[in-house]
Amino acid sequence: MSASRHRLFRAGFAAITALGADRWLSPLARGRGIILTFHHVRPEPPEPFAPNALLSITPAFLDRTLTALREHGFEIVDLDAVPDRLADPAPARPFAVLTFDDGYRDNLVHARPVLARHGAPWTLFVTSDFADQRGRLWWIELERAVARLDRVTLAGGLDCPARNTAEKSAAFEAAYRALRAVPEEILLEEIAGLCRRAGFKPGTVAGELCLTWDELRTLSRDPAVTLGAHTLTHPMLAKHDATIAHREMAESRAQIEAETGRSVHHLSYPVGDPTSAGPRDFALARDLGFETAVTTRPGHLFADHAAHPHALPRVSVNGLHQTDAALASLLSGVPFLAWNRGRRLNVG
Numbered sequence: 001m002s003a004s005r006h007r008l009f010r011a012g013f014a015a016i017t018a019l020g021a022d023r024w025l026s027p028l029a030r031g032r033g034i035i036l037t038f039h040h041v042r043p044e045p046p047e048p049f050a051p052n053a054l055l056s057i058t059p060a061f062l063d064r065t066l067t068a069l070r071e072h073g074f075e076i077v078d079l080d081a082v083p084d085r086l087a088d089p090a091p092a093r094p095f096a097v098l099t100f101d102d103g104y105r106d107n108l109v110h111a112r113p114v115l116a117r118h119g120a121p122w123t124l125f126v127t128s129d130f131a132d133q134r135g136r137l138w139w140i141e142l143e144r145a146v147a148r149l150d151r152v153t154l155a156g157g158l159d160c161p162a163r164n165t166a167e168k169s170a171a172f173e174a175a176y177r178a179l180r181a182v183p184e185e186i187l188l189e190e191i192a193g194l195c196r197r198a199g200f201k202p203g204t205v206a207g208e209l210c211l212t213w214d215e216l217r218t219l220s221r222d223p224a225v226t227l228g229a230h231t232l233t234h235p236m237l238a239k240h241d242a243t244i245a246h247r248e249m250a251e252s253r254a255q256i257e258a259e260t261g262r263s264v265h266h267l268s269y270p271v272g273d274p275t276s277a278g279p280r281d282f283a284l285a286r287d288l289g290f291e292t293a294v295t296t297r298p299g300h301l302f303a304d305h306a307a308h309p310h311a312l313p314r315v316s317v318n319g320l321h322q323t324d325a326a327l328a329s330l331l332s333g334v335p336f337l338a339w340n341r342g343r344r345l346n347v348g
């Protein structure tokens, strides 16, 4: 996401709260519930060059988020409760679900104590390869490679200087945009090449940042924690054939169940935007018997989503906007009126 788009969001959040739109439009915009997306939770301030900073919030901001949910009248519930909540003809209060993607150790170290203090249930979506301490967290590899390199070149033709923070940010944006447009095999190979040129081995980030199966087994015994599937290798499923997509979903669920002894009912589509998870993938998740499957398409949940439990939108708690104004806007649902052009469902 570009810096200018973030500036626009910041201005939008400020305008929404300054106008009071989060209050007067909320009856229209706020749905029955909301599923929040988190990635990293860690106290360290980001480096000057931190293109993935949107994926990281502090424990203090997680605490503010949970407090804001309560202040805005949300009841924090487990993902298991969502189908019934959507089908309820006369819900008393809006609900909120807390989801964490990828299985980062900082969720255990820094998020869990905050969540426990609030008595909040939460769901952790686990990628098998990452728990195996391998696989490719390619967006972090790309960040680390660009941080170390003075020049970023791709076989596809990109050639950008990367000598200072501004150049690195521009080079990351350009490489990210170019690589998201090509087949995933090429994205992975190009980033592996950048890692090697930057002097480190690709495929080592998970061993540093992600929870092991032992840690996940322990976590799975916590009644506040639900483990969900986030595939075997974290592919953009829609870019692969149906056999691969089916195997990624089914076998990741089977592995989490075998490792923890707990049944798994929920799926999160990796990356989760329309280029990564589409109608074919929603149908596969349904046919595999998942109760819900979540995307990263932005939006609140409405009663109509009861008919589309395998294409649920979520609201990302963005590390670049760790403010009360941003929270009030997201919880009001008002930003999504414009974002989804008035469409509440956004499941096509």
Ligand SMILES: [Zn+2]
Pocket (backbone or CB within 6 Å): 101, 102, 230, 234, 270, 271
């Ligand atoms: Zn993910």
